[in-house]
Amino acid sequence: MEIEPPIPFAKRTSLRLPLVSASVEAGFPSPADDHLERGIDLNEELIRNPAATFLVRVKGDSMRDAGIHSGDVLIVDKSLAPTDRKIVVAMIDGNFTVKRFRKRGGQVFLEAENPDFPPIEVTEGQELSIFGVVSYIIHQAR
Amino acid sequence: MIGLVDCNNFFCSCERVFNPALLGKPVVVLSNNDGCIISRSEEAKALGIPMGAPLHEQQEVIRKHDVHVFSSNYTLYGDMSARVMSILREEVPAIEVYSIDEAFLRLPDNFDEEMARALRARVLQWTGIPVCIGIGSTKLLAKLANRHAKKNKALTGGVFDLPRYWDPEGILADTPTDGLWGVGRNLAVRLAKMGIRTALDFQHADPAAIRKSMGVVGERMFRELNGIPCLELEEIPPDRKGVMASRSFGSPVEGLEELEEALANHVARAGEKIRRFGLLATGMEVFLQTNRFRKDQPQYSPGVGITLDRPTNATAELMKTASDLLHRIYRSGYRYKKTGVQLTNLVSEEGFQPSLFDQAKPGRIDVDKIVDEINRRLGDPKNPVITRASQGTERVSIGTKGWKMKSERHSPHYTTDWNQLPEARVDS
Numbered sequence: 001m002e003i004e005p006p007i008p009f010a011k012r013t014s015l016r017l018p019l020v021s022a023s024v025e026a027g028f029p030s031p032a033d034d035h036l037e038r039g040i041d042l043n044e045e046l047i048r049n050p051a052a053t054f055l056v057r058v059k060g061d062s063m064r065d066a067g068i069h070s071g072d073v074l075i076v077d078k079s080l081a082p083t084d085r086k087i088v089v090a091m092i093d094g095n096f097t098v099k100r101f102r103k104r105g106g107q108v109f110l111e112a113e114n115p116d117f118p119p120i121e122v123t124e125g126q127e128l129s130i131f132g133v134v135s136y137i138i139h140q141a142r
Numbered sequence: 143m144i145g146l147v148d149c150n151n152f153f154c155s156c157e158r159v160f161n162p163a164l165l166g167k168p169v170v171v172l173s174n175n176d177g178c179i180i181s182r183s184e185e186a187k188a189l190g191i192p193m194g195a196p197l198h199e200q201q202e203v204i205r206k207h208d209v210h211v212f213s214s215n216y217t218l219y220g221d222m223s224a225r226v227m228s229i230l231r232e233e234v235p236a237i238e239v240y241s242i243d244e245a246f247l248r249l250p251d252n253f254d255e256e257m258a259r260a261l262r263a264r265v266l267q268w269t270g271i272p273v274c275i276g277i278g279s280t281k282l283l284a285k286l287a288n289r290h291a292k293k294n295k296a297l298t299g300g301v302f303d304l305p306r307y308w309d310p311e312g313i314l315a316d317t318p319t320d321g322l323w324g325v326g327r328n329l330a331v332r333l334a335k336m337g338i339r340t341a342l343d344f345q346h347a348d349p350a351a352i353r354k355s356m357g358v359v360g361e362r363m364f365r366e367l368n369g370i371p372c373l374e375l376e377e378i379p380p381d382r383k384g385v386m387a388s389r390s391f392g393s394p395v396e397g398l399e400e401l402e403e404a405l406a407n408h409v410a411r412a413g414e415k416i417r418r419f420g421l422l423a424t425g426m427e428v429f430l431q432t433n434r435f436r437k438d439q440p441q442y443s444p445g446v447g448i449t450l451d452r453p454t455n456a457t458a459e460l461m462k463t464a465s466d467l468l469h470r471i472y473r474s475g476y477r478y479k480k481t482g483v484q485l486t487n488l489v490s491e492e493g494f495q496p497s498l499f500d501q502a503k504p505g506r507i508d509v510d511k512i513v514d515e516i517n518r519r520l521g522d523p524k525n526p527v528i529t530r531a532s533q534g535t536e537r538v539s540i541g542t543k544g545w546k547m548k549s550e551r552h553s554p555h556y557t558t559d560w561n562q563l564p565e566a567r568v569d570s
Contacts, residue, residue, distance in 0.1 A: 049268070050225075050228075051225040051226075051228045051229050051268055051269065052225070052229075052267075052268035052269065054556075054557060054564070055557075055560075055563045056563060056564050056565070056566050057563040057564070057565050057566070058565075058566055058568055059565050059566065059567050059568065059569070060567050060568040060569030061568070061569070062568045062569055063568045068568065070568075073563065074566070078267060078268050078269065078270065079264075079267065079268045089566050091162035091165070092162075094162050094163035094165070095162060095163070095566075095567050096162060096564060096565065096566035096567065097566055097567055097568055098566045098568045112568070129162065129165070131162075131270075
């Protein structure tokens with residue numbers, strides 16, 4: 001079996017939105033022309049480290065207070081170290097879940113944004129498996 | 143200095159990154175067609191499941207120990223491989239991607255074990271893939287160092303710097319010749335007859351005797367073992383001599399029509415591939431194979447090759463030629479296991495001067511280009527959305543046509559398909 005040459009992640013889909021749109025009068029060079037080449041590349045803006053960035057889809061609503069809704073897609077950067085108050089994708093009981101990472105003194109907690117669910121304390125020796133830090137939330141407007 | 147980075151149990155490791163339920167569990171990944179076990183997690187190795195074992199021979203141990211079994215998911219593995227390689231590329235002056243899970247690195251002089259450990263940690267954190275790194279003064283010695291790092295992972299932490307180790311000869315003495323890169327079992331037997339059993343024996347052997355018995359290949363190994371680089375880092379993939387597309391059938395195929403359909407699919411894939419690299423084929427080979435392990439069945443495995451009238455990468459032309467060749471070699475009454483096509487003597491589109499009469503007619507629509515683009519956007523290489531009629535109607539043929547590859551347990555395309563992203567449950 002031959003293996004397909006992998007396609008680089010970031011270059012595959014780049015959507016360029018023109019920043020300026022000027023109506024050009026015939027015969028007159030628009031002063032905006034020089035700037036037209038620049039556009040917004042969402043990949044560039046939202047994905048700082050393509051090699052370490054993964055997308056994860058959310059199921060469930062217990063992180064609603066953090067602005068994360070069921071069906072949203074999270075941009076997760078595995079190269080970022082979790083620090084206090086970062087939202088992380090964690091591995092708990094064989095599943096991915098989303099929590100707020102809290103570090104107080106030497107203690108580490110994973111908190112849900114929902115008072116019904118108590119924070120999970122990560123005790124010493126217990127392996128804390130963080131998949132990555134959530135850098136952006138993609139939410140479809142309704 | 144040369145480094146060799148090798149991803150540990152790569153396919154199993156990829157599965158594990160996106161499936162936390164697999165942590166600490168035995169995992170195996172199967173070859174195409176779900177035939178053999180081609181990747182094992184450490185837990186699966188500990189159960190005594192051998193590399194390359196046919197799946198059906200391992201059913202009992204799989205059931206008993208609840209081994210997680212996956213069909214190969216090359217879309218996922220390819221993407222993860224590209225991520226690992228891009229990290230390596232950023233860290234060192236040059237790399238040679240040797241295979242999907244291995245790369246040689248050219249290391250700067252100041253690159254020490256500590257930096258190797260940092261690189262290993264970075265790949266692990268960024269991608270979730272554990273790697274081993276071996277450092278040596280030649281490619282062969284880097285491979286040998288990597289083998290030591292992997293075999294003694296608890297001791298080495300997955301990193302081994304052979305030249306800076308206090309007793310490199312001890313490591314060479316512990317490496318049997320068949321553990322050397324490029325030495326297979328037959329060669330190891332031949333070496334043993336010369337009294338060469340370990341890498342150290344080989345290093346101190348008589349070069350004249352090596353050359354006499356093993357020719358230039360042996361001499362090159364001898365020099366590499368003695369720290370004299372003979373194998374260059376191949377930074378750019380070597381010229382593509384040919385592109386092969388073939389696959390074993392899920393179950394044997396006898397009829398010409400079905401073979402044509404399978405071959406048309408292979409031609410479509412090969413055509414897409416050479417177009418992607420801006421290449422034209424100047425030759426084509428088509429082959430058929432019966433199952434040589436079925437000694438009870440009549441055997442017939444013909445192949446035929448031709449030079450094309452003119453270099454091309456147009457799928458329609460390639461399919462027509464492939465079909466003609468298939469008709470030429472096909473005989474009824476055999477149970478075929480495999481068919482395939484090879485596009486040979488590839489030349490660059492740019493370098494190729496079309497003759498005056500072959501110039502593309504203005505206004506001609508490049509169907510292939512459009513089909514490629516649509517398939518790239520909407521499908522994946524294994525499941526194109528647009529196919530030609532000669533490739534059969536896939537949706538109908540799934541499960542009914544013999545040639546469709548068996549791939550019953552592959553995991554989602556976690557990293558390349560918007561509709562197959564890993565899910566995080568936040569209802570607790």
